[in-house]
Amino acid sequence: MTADPPLPGRAEAADAPDHRGHRERLRKRFLDAPEALPDYELLELLLGAAIPRQDTKPLAKALIRRFGSFADAVTADVEDLKSVDGVKDVAAATLKVVREAAIRLARAPVLNNSVISSWDVLLDYCRTAMATLPTEQFRLLFLDRKNTLIADEVQQTGTVDHTPLYPREVVRRALALHASAVIMVHNHPSGDPKPSRSDIDMTRAVKDALTAVGIQLHDHVVVGRKGHASFKAMGLL
Incomplete structure (x- = not known):
């Protein structure tokens, strides 16, 4: 360089x-x-x-x-x-x-702790990592039986308003990691975190695929400049 x-x-x-x-x-x-x-x-x-x-x-x-x-x-x-x-x-x-x-600074408090009991810290990390990205990105958080983070992986990166996510790929990776639960996170570059119809349909498809192999989908969080939206809190999961 x-x-x-x-x-x-x-x-x-x-x-x-x-x-x-x-x-x-x-x-x-x-x-x-x-x-x-x-x-x-x-x-x-x-x-x-x-x-x-x-x-x-x-x-x-x-x-x-x-x-x-x-x-x-x-x-x-x-x-x-x-x-x-x-x-x-x-x-x-x-x-x-x-x-x-x-x-990395935002992720450090999330590691080796129960994600569920450190939810606000997790949200801070997701906003830091994704809220200002110019294109959509899907991040998958894989958890063990104690809800401790096993892996944090970017699964897909797409355009300004669309990112493909395939249920079979989520299941395949979760099984490979021996995960007990998954949290899905993606961003809306528009700034508005309100889930779209396609977000809702895709989340249900992923949940069904994970449930079929005994893995729980804890939540799907959408982050944007204007805040975040939790599918679980909105009654969509």
Whole structure:
């Protein structure tokens, strides 16, 4: 992986004392009160670690213009990130590291604990991992007899409004893992977590297939920017 080159016309500004002083002041402000930095300055600081000899404020603002927020920028696909002038492999990888770190931090409290008794923690993890994704994704959580997480797997990734999920594949994987129960999770990129008719029909088909082999479907959770919807809480399971 090669370092990202400075943007055209920025080489001299990157080495200027004013630029170095600005970055130091920004770093100090972050250490003093990280929550006070607006999204573009947080991106600017992060990009500065990836592209140390470049004024990264214009690039940070370009990313906010393109994607809308810090969360959307780090969630964006690598190729979409690289479509922004000035973002190369190193900068894109740095942004994706932040997203992966956030997912792992959110998942840590879920591991080795009963998922059912840590439901709010599980929902926080699902929202962190999926709520801002630009396309639909199906995640399957496989549980043992004590409702402890055995495996957390992305089963399918689809388009902005559809992801195919095949009941036989869910059953096959659950049996291979010796799972006693499954929780289905998927996202709605539109932001509205309300289940669609196809979501409901597909969930019933998966439940029937799992029940036939003695495996319980605990819930199907839909997450979006506007919140989440639980099939069990809605009486759909």
